[in-house]
Amino acid sequence: MKLKLLFFLTLFTLLLFNFSRAQTGGKITGxxxxxxxxxxxxxxxxxLLAKDSTVISSQLVNRDGSFAFQNLKDNTYLIRATYxxxxxxxGSNVVVSGQKPVDLPAFILTAAGKTLNEVAVTAKKSFIQQKIDRTVVNVGALISNTGTNALEVLQKTxxxxxxxxxxxxxxxxxxxMVMIDDKPTYLSAANLATYLRSLPASSLDQIELMDNPPAKYDAAGNAGVINIKTKxxxxxxxxxxxxxxxxxxFYGRNSENANLNYRTGKVNLFANLAYDEEHTWRRLEIDRDYLDANGNRTSSLKDISYFRPTNYNTNIKAGIDFYASPxxxxxxxxxxxxxxDHDNSPVYSLLYGQNGGLDSTITTLNTSRNKFGSNGINLNYTHKFDSLGRELTFDLDYIRDISGGNQLFVNNSYLPDGTLTNSTTLNDDLPSTINIYSAKADYAHPLKGKAKLEAGIKSSYVNTDNAANYFNVVNGVNTIDYSKTNRFLYKENINAAYVNFNKNFGRFAIQTGLRVENTNGDGHQLGNAQxxxxxxxxxxxxxxxxxxFSYNLDTAGHNVxxxxxxxxxxxxxYGSLNPFTFFVDEFTQFSGNPFLKPQFTDNYKLAYSFRSLFTIALAYNYTADVQGETIHRNGDVFISTQGNIGQQKTLDLSVNTNFQPTKWWSVNLYAEVYKNTYQGAFYTGYLNQSQVTVSGNGNNQFTLSPTWSAELSGFFDTGGTYxxxxxxxKGMLNAAIQKKIWNNKATIKLTMQNILQSFSPSGTITNIADARASFHNTLDTQVARLAFTYSFGKSANTPQKRETGGADSEQSRAH
Structure with a gap:
């Protein structure tokens, strides 16, 4: 690792101090x-050559809109810009003479008209765009995204x-790490899913996929960053x-949303409001066999759980931009x-003896009510010193999350003939408070030769207070259970700084950076009477x-x-560090691990792309002290906790292509083959497990008429090891049909999800001492949806908002 760091530090230093290396030939910038x-x-x-319009070269502009043609012979040229x-x-003729650079005024492109000679002209972004450090997915390019939510959009990404x-x-x-407008979501996996379900797809612009994010982003996130950009x-x-x-x-569900924007003078006001009401159904079956030292079955347990949660979610994002000056x-x-949300989730546990006969039955009546509230405020500032790209930004963030839950567990044990042998009642109260403070500043400075230097600092502070209060209920009287009751306090401070440098050398481009992060964590589990x-x-x-490092294999920049x-x-x-136990039923528990260590991943990738129409990539990832859900036994009880498993190696080959077989049919296909290998010793025994997985997703869009369109999409996964x-x-096939009405200001769309009922996540659990287990999910995913959207008022072709937020990764770890 030290040699690797020394190599990249040396490379970075050489590039930084030698970016002004002399170029031969003329140069045109703009x-x-x-x-x-x-x-x-x-x-x-x-x-192009001015005399005969011969194409000399072409390129995509940089993120700041800039471009540069270098090493040009003396001649008269034309430059054309398209989007x-x-x-x-x-533009007009550009004369190149000697090595004197020509810096052109900015090209200002205007939006294309809606009609031309009464023939409709429809302009649409491509679904996928490839860049040096990320893949960009344009959400509006898929009609099936209309009327859906952000989580469903991600499922098709x-x-x-x-x-x-x-x-x-x-x-x-x-x-x-999932971010919204470069800002962390600050939510646990469960709450993040709830939030994304309530965020309408109509408010989304792009999804940026970064499996190897640049130094500007927090280093947290083993699998990289998914940045959802809103309109x-x-x-x-x-x-x-x-x-x-x-x-x-299986049940009905509905959602409503409004995205509002008003700009006058120097003030811009915006608000995104959404309400979602969802009633779903799920059946989970877990089969467990208990074994003796010789691997023979001594008993078995079948758990059948039914979940019927009803969720009510309201979210708002509102703000104001004040343009103090240009x-x-x-x-x-x-x-x-x-x-x-509230849920009535019964669990039926069937215990069988060595000979396979039924020994006893246990029913668990699990009734729960939970609430979650999050409030966040962000103050942001942007100052552009000049038109060349010199810019200073800063963000201040404060987020406060308050959640609480109450569950009532009633466990009844029966003999095979139905005789009640035991009954216990357990009640719990689970309050939680999280406060997150963050401040960051970023500075961008353009250098000669269309190079750029970026730098920034950040500091964040988080404190959490989680309690678990358990009570045994006898004859309606609550008595505190000290063996289960707990309170956990955690404080964490992370300080970071980064520097990033990028430059184009004609057909060769480089971007390199270094980020340093200092982490300080302090956990305290309070005691009680026991x-x-x-x-x-x-x-x-x-x-x-x-x-x-990128290199154009041709002067047009088509092959990269x-x-x-x-x-x-x-x-x-934060919740994974919390040492106390949560109960699902008499045989299933979740427990925290205060000794859980961070995991570190090295990512290597080589990719080839052709005009953003076809990309093939080979990636290798190595993770030390990999974290993951682990299952171990304590008697007949299975306990799930996060643990450091050992090391993970992943070799991944992926292909992405989009093409148009006919004018009315466009296709996007993504497929990958990867091999996950896990090796390491932990408390359930030494793990040495690997498997090759083939997965992919695809989308077909059909333009049936100027106002009618359809879509057929889906994904598949051959299964793997984690x-x-x-x-x-598992897999899923979806279809959609859409009609535009009211001069294309409104749309009506009908979709059908999981047509073949082929999405049932299932599998086995290995490396459990003297036991084996399997699980099978039946989900409420075959859903028909009718959606309506209506747009009115003035509109813009290009959504624009300074991407705010400085608390990059903290709340994604909130529970």
Whole structure:
């Protein structure tokens, strides 16, 4: 590791101090902007000879809209700029003489008209765009995203999978950091899934997939970063999008949303409001065999659980931008989320003896009511010193999450003939409070030769207070159970700084950076009448280098090779460090692990892309002290906890392509083959497990007429290994049809999800001492949905909002 860090530090230093290396030939530089003078990231610029319009070279502009043609012979040239949804722009003649650089005024592209000679012209972004450090998915390119929510959009995103509990994996790895507008979601996996379900797809612009994020981003997130970028209109006046949908699965569900924007003078006001009511159903079956020392079955247990939760979720994101001057913007954003749910989840446990006969039956009546409230405030500032890209930004964040839950467990044991032998009642109260404070500042400074230097600092502080109060209920009287009752306090401070450098050398481009993070954690488990106090302290400082190298195999930039390396960390969730136990039933428990260590991952990747139409990539990832859910026995009880399993190695080959067989049919396909290998000793025994997995997803869009369109999409997974868990194949097929009405201002869409009822996450659990186990889920995912959206007021082709938020990874670990 030290040699690796020394290599990248040396490379970074050499590039930083030698970026002004002399170039031969002439040079033309410029930028491409929209009517609001914002960069048109992804626009194409083409260099032509003026005398006969021969194409000399072409390239995609950089993220700041800039471009540079270098090593040019003395001649007279033309430059043309194009971008989907905008009119082409062609400048006047440009004369190159000697090595004197020519810096052109910005090209301003205007939006294309709606009609031309009464023939409708429809402009649409491509579904996938490839960049040096990320893959960009344009949400609006898929009609089936209309009327859905953000979680459903992620399910159709290349390389992303969402399991039955809403846990998100990216390229076969868990631990991905999900961000909204470069701002952390600050939610546990369960609460994140709830929030994403209530966030309408109509409010989303793009999804950025970064399996190896640059140094600007927090190093947290073993599987990289998924950044969901939302829309915000900047055209003066009022604009709104209203939507609603009703879906029918086993039960009905509905959601409504409104996205509002009003700009006048120097002030821009915006608000996104959403309400979601969801009633779902799930059946979980777990089979366990208990074994003797020789591996013979001594008894077995079948757990059948039914979940019928009803969730009510309301969220709001509202803010104001004040344009103090053409170069200075102040903003304040409020985010709020109120969720409540109730569930009546019975569990039926059947115990069988050695000969297979039924010994006893236990029923657990589990009634729960939970509530969650989150309030966050963000203050942001942007100052642009000049038009060249020199910029300073800062963010201040405060988030407060308060949650609580009450559960009532009634356990009744019966003999095979139905005789009641035992009855116990347990009640719990589970309050939790999390406070998160964060401050960060970022500075970008352009250098000669279209190079750029970026740097920033960040500090965050988190304190959590989680309690678990358990009571034995006898004859209606609650008596505290000290063996289960607990209270856990945790404080954490992370300080970070980074520097990032990028530069184009003609057909060769480089981006490299270094981030340092200092972590200080302090946990305290309070004692009670039966248990003494305990505490732990963690302090560590780590370096996280990143590097990207791209090379255009041709002068037009159609064939591009990209190589990258990055190091990342996965810190334990705050709840995973909490040592007390949560109960599901008499035979199933969840427990925290205060000794859980962070995991560190090295990511290597080599990719080839052709005009963003086809990409093939080979990646290798190595993770030390990998974290994962572990299952171990305590008598007949199975206890689930997060543990450090050992090491994980992943070799991944992925292919992504989008093409158009005909004018009315467009296709996007993503497929990958990866091998996960887990090795290491932990408390359930030595684990040495590997498996090859084939997975992919695809989307077909059909333009049936100017107002009618349809879509057929789906995904598949052949199953794989994830620590102790080995999953079975699963997949899903979806269809949608859409009609535009009211001069294309409104849409009606009908979708059908999981047509073949082929999504039933199932598998086995290995490495449990003297036991074996398997699980099978039946989910309420075959759902028909009717959705309606309506847009009115002034609109803009390019959503624009300064991406705010400085608390990058803390709340993703909130529970």
């Amino acid at each position: 930028s491409v902007l929209d009517e609001a003078k914002k960069p048109l990231d992804g626009a194409t610029v083409i260099l 989907i949804g905008y009119k082409n722009y062609q 290349p390389g992303v999978q969402v399991d039955a509990d809403g846990n998100i994996t990216f390229k076969g790895k868990s631990g991905v 915000k209109n900047t055209i003066k006046g009022f604009h709104a999008v209203l939507g609603g949908n009703y879906a029918q699965g 170069k200075t913007t102040w903003g304040i954003v409020y985010t709020g989320d109120i969720s409540r 248990r003494a106090d305990s505490s732990f302290v963690n302090h560590y400082t780590d370096l996280f280098p990143t590097a990207y 090779l990209v190589a990258s390396y990055g190091r990342r960390v996965g810190r334990p969730n 620590g102790q868990f080995v999953t079975l194949p």
